[in-house]
Amino acid sequence: MDYAIETFSLTKIFSDWWGRDKVIAVDDLNLQIRYNEVFGLLGPNGSGKTTTLKLLLGLLYPTKGRSVILGGDGADPKINARIGFLPEESYLYRYLNARETLDFYGRIFGLPAKVRKMRIESLLDMVGLKAVANRPVGTFSKGMARRIGLAQALINDPDLLILDEPTTGLDPIGTRQIKDLILKLAERGKTILLCSHLLADVEDVCDRIAILYGGRIQAEGKVKDLLLQTDKKQIITSGLSDTAVNRIRQILRDEHAQCEVTSPLDKLETFFIKTVATAQEQAQPTSGAVSTTQIGDFLAAASSKDNILDKLVSATVSKETPMEAPKTRQVIPTEVPEREPDKDLLSKLTKTVEPAQPKPVIQNEKVKTEPVEPKTFEKEHVKKNILDRLTGRFTERDKHREQAEEDKSQTGDAGDA
């Protein structure tokens, strides 16, 4: 099987001036990232995440082992042409303005002036910096710099996107937008390697994760597999009368199971976005108004993002097809069955930021409870037949245990919409 990124006992030891080994940053790392996968590299500070990325990209040379990236070497310009990289901080030329910055990177890729111009405009739109495109990036806030950094990583419409802590310094809305963007890009067949210690971000977007500690992989696998609490069940419904609750309690008591009934809490992120959206609707005059309009711009761009990305993709298809054709053919048959359910779920999730229908967004968010408070169900043991008796209509679900979570969110959607 072909991997987008594969490392073979990759090791990096930093030595001091006398050549004595000081720090083992990456230790015998074997990483396999499939094509069209959103892979999260997690770990506490100093666990070797960034070093791994630098080794992959040829910014550092491994002490031992090697890595294969898109079937080649990470320092090879041909491979580089298909990679987008966002370093841990957006290291930009302070004296260039946003548009010039993107133009500079576009020219390094050797993009023709027309393509460059088109991509720059749509990227500026997408990251919401069109209004400040002529300001030197040295005057940008950290979040704005982050956005321009992300834009430069996308200028070549990369097949593989390597993002080192993409959401640091961004406000919650920006974070959300980046996460949505990652999902959208994944839908479009990009491979994304994400490096972060912000667990919420990783959890929302990643298909698979690996947790690094001391330069070694401590855990690796699908997010759902790793997080699934197989012995617990969660019921999410809309309005339920007290009698119904009592009856459920009765049934559960008969089953000798303990339960707790609460109203699910909103995610703070959702609440924040909701609040800002309300303020925006009322057009409250604040000094923060600048940022809210920016969000508006960006959200608008987000809905047209499809077109932009389509344009981006179509612009390079003819150029890159001959090189990629054999690979994609190999990948598709193996990946499709895995991706299918995800896509539905992701599109459902991403729909939430559609600005055209702000109200459904909020309602959806309210219901989308997912693993909101796992603690509330800690001592609850729900057997499957009870669930069936309760809901009646989900008999076929027995056959698809794996889809349980996804269906849950679907029922949630249906229930409240």
Next chain:
Amino acid sequence: MRSIWAVATNTIRQALRLKIAAAFIILLLILLPVMGVSVTGDGTLKGRLQTFISYGLSLTSILLCLLTIVVSAYSLTSDIKQRQIYTVITKPIRRFQFLLGKLLGVALLDIALLFLFSIIIYGIAVFMPRFYNATVTELTEVNNEFYTARADLAPPDIDVSKEVEEVYNKLKKAGQLPETMSYNEIIKQLTSVTKLERRAVAPGYILPMLFTGIKPIDPNESLFIRFKYDVAVTPTDSQIIGRWQVGDYRQIRYGEKSDTPIYDATYKHSVRTIHEIEVPASVVPADGRLCVAFTNPPINNTVVFFPIEDGLEVLYKADTFTGNFVRAVLLICFRLVFLASLGILAASFLSFPVAILFCLVIFFTATFSNFVIESFNFLGRNLSSVYSYTVKPVIQLLPQFDKFNPTKFLIPARLLSWILVAKAAAFMVCIKSLLLLLIALLIFSFKEIAKIIV
């Protein structure tokens, strides 16, 4: 190529927008015109012009050299230190392309600035006579001795080694050799004495000297005999009368009839100062073999001789001032290219302040390269083999800015030949800069970009 160009333009932007170049540019833009107005030299128009061109070009050269060092070193080290290089080098650009882009950017910036300032200097130099209401004599003087490019020819070097050998042997037999001097030193001294004897004229005698390969660009222009008298006994009024004949060698020496006229004049000149006699260029025969004959009339009553260094030269107009100026600017340009490569090399393995220091040391050593080379030669003569295989090659690698100093040619309006320019190009650009660049490429290609060295 596109990526090289992208890096180059970005480097130029960096230099301009971060105002690294601003101080230098403003300083020059103010200083050059001020200098044009304020220089006086020795009070004459020629003096003003010479002072202006000397100070103007030297100042431009030194400021641009410093600018080059700063920009080339800063551009690369800041990219590494501020880590913009992470996002650039992970794009499809090879490391050598990145370095070449930096070099190209610095070189282009240099060339543009050099062009701008040399135009200003040229303009001021050419229009200066108009500002000063110069007299006709002064104008003729500057036309002949400043706004021109004169080739200079010294009389052919005579081989005196045989005579020297004889004298040496004679002295040795007589046991009169000084004991404190080495063989080489004795020979050296004898040679210079013998050579000087050949350039001495007793009263009543004539000294004909042959100059070959003289090719003035225009027969209507003038030749100049540039000379300095030295005498055995100084006359009471310190003046020497001399008869000068200039023309076809065969006619003066052997009395054969020639097509070209013979210049014949007698002058009175003071001793131990440089004088020039103007001779119409039409006296030069077609084969370029010119004879300059000096007759020492008996009335002088002393032996007259012409010092070896600058005793006698023939100057003739071989090119225009403009041509000479362009070549002078080219010499500065080569200097800048060398320094740009040096800056890039230093930045490829040093941090900014150290790189600057490194470059400045090389720059100043190169400016006084003659002195440095001679000092080392002097110190190294006792450990010849060790010296010639270790320090000497390294010293030879230094560029010789003083050897290719353009003002040395522009002030006395001497022809700066294309051959010299080509030599400078070959040594400074083709060999030394390329070598530096190759080393820089090697270092940079194998360097771990993201490695933090503490």
